[in-house]
Amino acid sequence: MRTPTGGGADLSPGTGAKTVAPGQTVTLSAGRTFTSTDAYGTWRVFSSWLDSAGAWHEEAPLLIELKAPPANTWRLVWQDEFDGSGLPDSTRWGYEVGYVRNGESQYYTQGRLENARRENGQLILEARRDGWNGHDITSASLITKGKKSFLYGRIEARAKLPTGKGTWPAVWMLGTDIDQVGWPACGEIDIMEYVGFNPTTIHGTVHTPFYYHGSAAGPRGGTTPASSPWLDYHLYAIEWFPDRIDFFVDSVKYFTFFNEGTSAKWPFNKAHYLLLNLAIGGSWGGAQGVDLTLFPHRVYVDYVRVYERL
Template sequence: MNLFFLTLLTFACSKGATESSEYTFASTPSWADEFDYEGLPDETKWGYDIGSVDGWGNNELQYYTEKRLENVRVGGGVLTVTAIREDYEGAAYTSARLVSRGKADFRYGRFEAKAKVPSGVGTWPAVWMLPTNWEYGGWPASGEIDILEHVGYDPDVVHISVHTEAYNHTIGTQKTAKKRIEDATTGFHLYRVDWTPTYIRGYVDDVQIFDFTNEGTGFRTWPFDNEFYWLINIAVGGNWGGQQGVDETSFPARMEVDYVRVYNLIN
C-alpha cells in the first residue's frame, strides 16, 4: 500500500472515530434534584411562575400558585405537581409551574427526567426548557426545548420537540417526534435530551426518537447557544391540551417526577 492510500485510510478512520464520539457527557450529574426530602421543592433549586397571565399565550385555564402544598409537594421520593378543579383568583383551575431560572441555568448538556404523566382529557403536563435571557427576542425567536409533553386526549403518546423562529407550530414547521408508551400514565419512564452545539437529540427510555441539527444558518433556525432553564408544570386546556375539551372529572390530576439530572458536556 503506497503512502498516499495509507494516509487516506488513516484519515478516514480517524474522521469516523471523531464523528462517532464527537460529544461525550459526564458520567455523574453536575446538578440534580432527587426529591428525597419532604415538603415544598428545594428553594435553592426551584422558583415559581405565578398567575394566569392571559392563558400563558395558549388560552390555558389554570392559575399557577406559589409554594402551595395542594399544588406542589415533595414526598415519598417524588415531586408531585397537582392540577385541581377549583375557583381561584378568577381561574377555574389551579396548578404549579416550577422553574430553575436564576438558580440553575445551563448551556449544553444531557438533561434527564424520570416521570409519570397524568391521564384525563384536558391535562397538559410538560418538562421543558426556556431561554434565561431571551437574547434573540420573544417566543419563539430565542427557542424552546421540550423534553416531555403529553396531552390527555391522546393518552400514552409522549412528545419531544424544539421551537425556533423558523421551526414552530404556529407556521406549521415545528420539529417534533412522538412515541406511544402503553403505560406512560401509570408507570415511570426516562425522558432525555442531549443538547450540544451541533444537535439536539431526544430519547425515551434511552431509545432515540428525535434529532434536530444545527444548520449553521443563524439564530432563526438555531437559537440554542445561550443558557436555558428547567420548567415542570401541568397546564389545563389550552390551544393544544384543550383541543377536545376538558373533562372536569379528571381532576385532581397529578404528574410525578422521580428525579431530574444534568450531565455536563465534556468536549
C-alpha cells in the first residue's frame, strides 16, 4: 500500500501464498484503520499474482481517497443525556451549597431530589418555597468543578426555562483557577442567562478582569429574542476558539467576543468548568422584585453536550 506522500504502509492481516486451481474464484481481504496522523489524499493499494509458469502479473491499483474532515466538523467528547432517574450523575456533577452570590434569595442544596433530579430523560432544577431547614427558598446549582473541565470547543444545552419575576436561570462557565485568582480574573462565560422579568430575551456575556460588572468598561455581551422559552426548548450554545467565542440560540449566532490579546481582556486560554443553576432574586434576577405566588419554578434540561473541533 502506497501513501499519498510516496511512503509504504501495511495492510492487516497479511495474506500468505494461496494456490488457485483453473476456474476457481478466491476472495482475499485485508484492512487498515486510518488515524489522524495519516496523510490526506489518494492512497494506492497494489496487488499481483503469480501464474503457473512463474510469471508475475500486476493488477491495476485500487485507489482510496482519504479526505480531510470539513472545517466545521465537531466530535462529541462529553455529554449528559440525563437518562435514568434519581439524583444527577455524581461522576459528572457536584453541587454549590448555601447562599453563594449576588444577594440571591435561594439556598442551594446538595443531593436533594426536590431541587435536582433526573426524570423522564431530563434534568430538572427546581426552586421551591418550602422552608427546608429554615431556608425560605431552596434550589440547586450543579457544577463539573473537580470532575471535568473544558478548553475550547462547542458547549451546548437544550433547555426549557421558567418565567416570572425573580427567576434567574443560567448555563455558564468559570475558570478552574477561581480558588487561586478569584473572580473575575478566572474568567466567566455565560452561555445562557435569563431573567424572568424580561421573558423573551436571552443573554450571552463574558466577564474578564477588564470587562465585568462594576468595571468602567462593564461586561461584554449580546442579546437575542427567543420564542416562549418557558414553553419551548431551545438550544443554547457557544463555540469557543483561541481567537473568539461565538454565542448561539438555536442556529442563530447573535454575539462574538474576540480575543484582544491581553490576559485582562482574555482569560479564556485556560480550562473552565460548567455550571447549571436556577437562582431566585438577587442583584439582577430580583431587580423588579420576586413574585412569591409562582413557586415552584423549574428548569428542564434535555441534554448537555461538549464537542471538540476536528
